[in-house]
Amino acid sequence: MNDVSQNSTTKRSFTNRLPTTITPALRRLSMASLIGQGVLIVSGGVVRLTGSGLGCPTWPKCTAESLTNTPAMGIHGLIEFGNRTLTFLLAAVALAMLVMLWNLRKERKDLFWLAFGLLASIPAQAVIGGITVLSGLNPYVVSLHFLVSAALVVVSMLLVNRTYGRTGMSAPRDAVRPSKVVRWLSIAAAVCTYLAVILGTLVTGAGPHSGDSSSPRIELDGYLVTRIHATPVYVLVAVSLILLVLLWRRGDILRHAAILLVLGVLAQGAIGYWQYFNGVPAVLVGLHMLGSSFMLAVGTNVMDLALRRGKYSVGSRGAEGAHTAPIPHG
Numbered sequence: 001m002n003d004v005s006q007n008s009t010t011k012r013s014f015t016n017r018l019p020t021t022i023t024p025a026l027r028r029l030s031m032a033s034l035i036g037q038g039v040l041i042v043s044g045g046v047v048r049l050t051g052s053g054l055g056c057p058t059w060p061k062c063t064a065e066s067l068t069n070t071p072a073m074g075i076h077g078l079i080e081f082g083n084r085t086l087t088f089l090l091a092a093v094a095l096a097m098l099v100m101l102w103n104l105r106k107e108r109k110d111l112f113w114l115a116f117g118l119l120a121s122i123p124a125q126a127v128i129g130g131i132t133v134l135s136g137l138n139p140y141v142v143s144l145h146f147l148v149s150a151a152l153v154v155v156s157m158l159l160v161n162r163t164y165g166r167t168g169m170s171a172p173r174d175a176v177r178p179s180k181v182v183r184w185l186s187i188a189a190a191v192c193t194y195l196a197v198i199l200g201t202l203v204t205g206a207g208p209h210s211g212d213s214s215s216p217r218i219e220l221d222g223y224l225v226t227r228i229h230a231t232p233v234y235v236l237v238a239v240s241l242i243l244l245v246l247l248w249r250r251g252d253i254l255r256h257a258a259i260l261l262v263l264g265v266l267a268q269g270a271i272g273y274w275q276y277f278n279g280v281p282a283v284l285v286g287l288h289m290l291g292s293s294f295m296l297a298v299g300t301n302v303m304d305l306a307l308r309r310g311k312y313s314v315g316s317r318g319a320e321g322a323h324t325a326p327i328p329h330g
Helices: 003-016 024-049 071-100 109-134 139-163 180-206 222-247 253-276 282-308
Strands: none
Touching: 024 071, 024 139, 024 282, 071 109, 109 139, 139 180, 139 282, 180 222, 180 253, 180 282, 222 253, 253 282
């Protein structure tokens, strides 16, 4: 057997061992990605809040001579290098998902391309992180770095829903489709969530926690940008409560998603006000960043479920569960 035939046989043997259905391992990997992306956001917050943004002063190496942090760099080098290492772990998770989805790349294009997008975005995130360090923590680049992480939380949430069969091609087809009002409100909730997170980067960029004492800040009025940031949050509170009222009698996974959305936005709003009126302490800022990750996930979740779950519409009253049996969980 020549080398070409042997390589072809080896390749077929490897792909034959890969899953042909959605397995528990794939579900666990998608959940690991979602949790990991949230941890990365919090980890990035710890880097900034502890003044460790230049703990590794160069990129891609931690120092000119060392790929990793050294004992002489102290806690700041350890924190910054730990944040960088987490990115590579998440890339490994995304690559594992893509490999395991190879035999499903045609049947489940939705999953394959979401996993591909996740993997492709992580190196871009690493490069932006490098530019962040090389620019001396320019606040606009720092904001972009955070927003890429935010987008990856959204993609990971979509992957979780599809691997668990809540939405996408394997979602229950006997599920009653939500009314048009609920679908539009779910879109509004997600948009307000994303807008609040985006505007929150301006508040952060103008705030006191720069990641290093020498780093520049965005020259904006802190009170004004905070008020602007809060505007979509007010709308989100109203939209979330209306959604919960409309979905309360539905009694299925979509109602549970609305409950999580309401609890998340109320908690996040409370933390936001608490930190604002107490001088923006680092611990509360870290909790607020954790809340941002949670809100990105639950905002995406409620929109995905409302738009992609079920293919039948039976009118607004029936769709909200007035005469509808509970939908089986995905």
